[in-house]
Amino acid sequence: MRPKKILHALILSILPLLGVFTSAAATTPDALRFSPLRFNPPQPEKQKLSNGLEVYLLEDHELPLITVDVLVKSGTLYEPQDRVGLYQIMADLMRTGGTTTRSPQKVDEELESMAADVDITIGREYGIATLDVLTEDIEQGLEIFADILKTPGFEQGRIDLRKKQELEGIRRRNDDPFDIGIRFFPAYLYGREHPLGSYAEAAGIQNITVADLLRAHAALFNPDNLVLAVTGDFDEDRIIPLLERHFTDWKSRHIRQPDLPEPDIYSGKPLVLFIQKDLNQSTILLGHISLKRTPGNTDIFALRIMNEILGESSFTSRLYREVRDKRGLAYSVGSYFDTSSYAFPGDWFAFAQTRAEKTVETASIMIGVIEGMKRERVSGEELELIRDSLTNSFVFGFTDSSAIARQRMILDFRGYPHDYLENYTERIGEVTAGDVQKMAKKYLSLDHLIIVVVGNEAYFEEPLNTLGQVIPIDPDD
Amino acid sequence: MAELEGRLQELQEEASRFIVRNEYEAWYTRHGAQGFNAATSKDYTLYMVELPSNKIELWALLESDRLKNYVLRDFYTERQAVLEERRLRVDTNPFGMLGERFLSTAFQVHPYGVSIIGLPSDINLLNKEKANRFYQDHYTPENGVIILVGDVNPDETIPLLEKYFGNIPARKPTETAISKEPAQRGERRIEVEFDAEPYVMIGYHKPTIPHKDNYVFDMISGILSFGRTSRLYKNIVEKGIAISAYSYNGHPGERHDNLFIFAGAPRTPHTAGELEEALYEEIERLKREPVEREEFDRVLNLVDASFVRALQSNSGMAYWLASSEATAGSWRYMLSWREQIHRVQPEDVMRVARTYLSEDNRTIGVIVKPDNR
Numbered sequence: 074m075r076p077k078k079i080l081h082a083l084i085l086s087i088l089p090l091l092g093v094f095t096s097a098a099a100t101t102p103d104a105l106r107f108s109p110l111r112f113n114p115p116q117p118e119k120q121k122l123s124n125g126l127e128v129y130l131l132e133d134h135e136l137p138l139i140t141v142d143v144l145v146k147s148g149t150l151y152e153p154q155d156r157v158g159l160y161q162i163m164a165d166l167m168r169t170g171g172t173t174t175r176s177p178q179k180v181d182e183e184l185e186s187m188a189a190d191v192d193i194t195i196g197r198e199y200g201i202a203t204l205d206v207l208t209e210d211i212e213q214g215l216e217i218f219a220d221i222l223k224t225p226g227f228e229q230g231r232i233d234l235r236k237k238q239e240l241e242g243i244r245r246r247n248d249d250p251f252d253i254g255i256r257f258f259p260a261y262l263y264g265r266e267h268p269l270g271s272y273a274e275a276a277g278i279q280n281i282t283v284a285d286l287l288r289a290h291a292a293l294f295n296p297d298n299l300v301l302a303v304t305g306d307f308d309e310d311r312i313i314p315l316l317e318r319h320f321t322d323w324k325s326r327h328i329r330q331p332d333l334p335e336p337d338i339y340s341g342k343p344l345v346l347f348i349q350k351d352l353n354q355s356t357i358l359l360g361h362i363s364l365k366r367t368p369g370n371t372d373i374f375a376l377r378i379m380n381e382i383l384g385e386s387s388f389t390s391r392l393y394r395e396v397r398d399k400r401g402l403a404y405s406v407g408s409y410f411d412t413s414s415y416a417f418p419g420d421w422f423a424f425a426q427t428r429a430e431k432t433v434e435t436a437s438i439m440i441g442v443i444e445g446m447k448r449e450r451v452s453g454e455e456l457e458l459i460r461d462s463l464t465n466s467f468v469f470g471f472t473d474s475s476a477i478a479r480q481r482m483i484l485d486f487r488g489y490p491h492d493y494l495e496n497y498t499e500r501i502g503e504v505t506a507g508d509v510q511k512m513a514k515k516y517l518s519l520d521h522l523i524i525v526v527v528g529n530e531a532y533f534e535e536p537l538n539t540l541g542q543v544i545p546i547d548p549d550d
Numbered sequence: 551m552a553e554l555e556g557r558l559q560e561l562q563e564e565a566s567r568f569i570v571r572n573e574y575e576a577w578y579t580r581h582g583a584q585g586f587n588a589a590t591s592k593d594y595t596l597y598m599v600e601l602p603s604n605k606i607e608l609w610a611l612l613e614s615d616r617l618k619n620y621v622l623r624d625f626y627t628e629r630q631a632v633l634e635e636r637r638l639r640v641d642t643n644p645f646g647m648l649g650e651r652f653l654s655t656a657f658q659v660h661p662y663g664v665s666i667i668g669l670p671s672d673i674n675l676l677n678k679e680k681a682n683r684f685y686q687d688h689y690t691p692e693n694g695v696i697i698l699v700g701d702v703n704p705d706e707t708i709p710l711l712e713k714y715f716g717n718i719p720a721r722k723p724t725e726t727a728i729s730k731e732p733a734q735r736g737e738r739r740i741e742v743e744f745d746a747e748p749y750v751m752i753g754y755h756k757p758t759i760p761h762k763d764n765y766v767f768d769m770i771s772g773i774l775s776f777g778r779t780s781r782l783y784k785n786i787v788e789k790g791i792a793i794s795a796y797s798y799n800g801h802p803g804e805r806h807d808n809l810f811i812f813a814g815a816p817r818t819p820h821t822a823g824e825l826e827e828a829l830y831e832e833i834e835r836l837k838r839e840p841v842e843r844e845e846f847d848r849v850l851n852l853v854d855a856s857f858v859r860a861l862q863s864n865s866g867m868a869y870w871l872a873s874s875e876a877t878a879g880s881w882r883y884m885l886s887w888r889e890q891i892h893r894v895q896p897e898d899v900m901r902v903a904r905t906y907l908s909e910d911n912r913t914i915g916v917i918v919k920p921d922n923r
Contacts, residue, residue: 097713098611098614098713098714099607099611100611100615101611102577102581102608102611102612105607105608105611107604107605107607107608108604109604110602110603110604111604136858136861136862137858138858138859138862169778181778181779182779185777185778185779185848185851185852186848186851188851188852188854188855188856205859207855207858234788234790237790237817238793238817240818241747241793241815241817241818242793244747244818245746245747245815248644248745248746248747249643250642350745351745352637352641352642353637353641353642354634354637354638354641354642356642386579387575387586388572388575388579388586389572389575389576389579394571394572397631397634398571398572398624398627399566399571399627400627400630401626401627401628401629401630401631401633401634402630402634403631403634404631404632404634404635404637404638405634405635405638426634426637426638426642427634428633428634428637457580458576458579458580459579461580461581461582462579462580462581462582462583464582465580465581465582465602465605466582466583466584466602467582468582468602469582469584469600472863472864473862473863
């Protein structure tokens with residue numbers, strides 16, 4: 074055979090061994106070899122309108138849909154504390170209360186005739202307003218969206234209705250034990266007087282006036298306070314003039330949000346907040362503060378892994394294993410660790426919903442798991458499992474264009490370097506068991522633990538006071 | 551008793567030496583899986599997971615292994631977890647408790663009236679033998695459907711599926727005899743006591759897919775509660791009678807004759823009774839006045855747009871396809887449904903409302919506080 078043909082034959086015989094496809098069915102996952110993932114997420118482009126308003130653009134012509142997101146760089150932390158709930162109510166009324174040129178009915182009809190959606194959500198530290206529209210309706214959709222954002226009508230009938238709905242919501246918030254727990258936990262952790270711990274009250278809601286709404290709107294929806302992102306089936310040369318037309322005649326009101334006081338974080342002995350409710354299953358939350366995040370904080374990678382191992386990774390976490398898998402004490406069990414609070418420290422808590430008799434036993438097991446995370450390093454196996462998991466699932470942060478653009482917009486708002494996402498999986502890969510234990514010791518504080526229990530103490534096999542000082546709470550407070 | 555419990559715990563600890571805990575889930579987790587879960591409905595059971603596209607062979611291996619070589623490890627501990635799930639979804643959840651009692655009232659013969667999660671006494675009677683028998687009876691290749699949505703290439707994937715799933719022996723699933731629910735012949739009403747604010751649920755018996763009236767009911771549901779310009783929203787929610795009021799076609803499943811549902815939460819000081827009356831007014835209007843063409847077009851427009859939006863999500867698409875296969879016998883139902891909906895006429899709506907939405911065909915369930923006697 075000629076040399077070239079020999080080489081060719083050799084290559085052909087080697088190819089199957091490279092394992093692009095295994096030739097026979099494997100019997101164990103170790104035997105599998107995977108081709109590398111083709112992953113090149115698109116990057117949004119950044120532009121500025123003539124008034125300085127920043128716009129992120131990401132074209133995606135797969136479906137005839139366009140999404141316009143508006144980032145509002147301020148949130149409910151800045152609400153007047155005698156009107157807790159005002160900001161989201163205001164946001165809802167922007168959608169339902171009409172505009173200065175359109176009645177509420179007209180807005181509803183126009184949006185629905187296009188099958189378009191406008192949604193506005195205000196979180197603690199920022200908000201997002203979104204227009205979701207079919208390509209063919211972008212001009213009309215954008216016109217209504219801009220009208221809603223710039224000049225909401227706050228029609229009185231709709232205000233009254235929304236307030237009434239909020240009051241009904243307050244009536245109903247004790248119907249779900251988890252809702253009760255999640256309200257009192259931050260209330261005691263941060264104090265009820267602080268925006269981090271306060272919750273809506275009927276009196277505050279009833280006192281909301283049009284003036285309050287207009288003030289809230291002026292504070293949040295200011296061109297200096299906003300960033301735009303457009304994703305989907307649009308053409309850059311046609312979208313920019315549209316955005317210019319609708320968003321550059323917007324005068325800034327230069328409203329300065331007040332400085333926020335530091336919260337008085339609970340620093341006493343372990344506390345058990347107990348809400349008596351006749352249930353055959355108790356809801357348990359226990360935790361304390363997490364961290365005040367900054368772009369430069371490098372704890373975040375080890376922290377992420379620590380919480381996955383502790384209780385976030387559904388079926389493989391320690392809390393799941395000890396409480397549900399080994400003992401069948403709960404169906405719902407895990408941990409939550411807030412790493413997105415930049416103004417103040419966020420919170421963390423472990424949770425479980427367990428049969429009433431075993432309330433104290435389950436809480437003790439959960440505390441034991443947390444103690445274990447602090448006392449010993451996690452095993453190499455556990456660490457590798459989660460490191461691999463976070464690296465391999467990274468792609469799920471990029472499944473749609475609007476998520477990609479939104480993520481970029483928020484990262485820039487927070488001040489992250491441009492290559493933050495590129496280096497993310499590398500940093501995850503560098504975390505050691507020692508780092509994880511360091512995070513557990515640093516953040517999983519048990520000295521000032523706040524435990525919330527919602528359930529019927531008549532059923533408890535053991536008394537709550539073995540867990541800490543018990544404070545009975547009336548959920549109507 | 552304490553001695554027995556102690557002994558049980560010792561035995562469990564000994565036995566656990568032979569278990570590699572959650573090995574199966576660990577394989578998925580390690581390789582970047584998200585949304586790994588299973589879900590049971592009255593009509594079918596779903597096993598789902600999302601993976602990076604290069605890991606498809608991992609899925610094929612793990613899923614086919616599970617089907618061929620399943621082992622019900624830790625059955626009794628898991629049964630305890632199921633009891634906790636029941637407590638979570640039903641015993642401590644007013645909507646869950648109402649839903650369970652409501653269905654057992656509306657369906658007194660047909661298994662649609664039986665709780666999916668199970669009554670506590672039933673859960674405690676479950677054992678490995680029963681579970682194994684269920685598996686043998688129903689988990690046969692011809693009774694299953696694989697749905698893959700995403701970056702899959704049929705030329706590569708189908709041989710892969712053949713390689714892993716092709717050698718599962720064919721087996722006829724066991725037919726289950728299911729009794730047909732007799733006509734209701736009179737209104738049924740229940741109250742469910744719960745320490746929670748009022749909620750109303752009303753159901754009317756109706757035929758399911760592929761009966762032509764089922765499409766009419768889908769249209770009725772659109773007219774009544776799809777979007778903010780729908781009738782229930784405008785006439786009940788916006789008037790402040792309720793904070794929620796909606797209708798829903800096809801409860802609790804779609805493989806057998808089922809229910810058309812109205813439900814909602816009244817807004818104090820309006821009562822559950824007032825919400826009920828408001829819902830009946832809407833029903834009477836459907837029987838009395840033909841629906842305007844405009845309202846039809848509004849619904850059809852929203853339906854078409856929701857089809858486009860559904861294509862954005864792999865898991866959403868997979869769920870639709872699975873549900874169509876299981877309940878209508880073919881994924882093509884998704885497409886034919888759209889055609890059929892476009893053919894519904896105002897006369898159909900009136901006829902269907904008059905035929906099915908009658909007093910003698912309805913079941914009502916209401917949550918009441920224990921001290922409201």
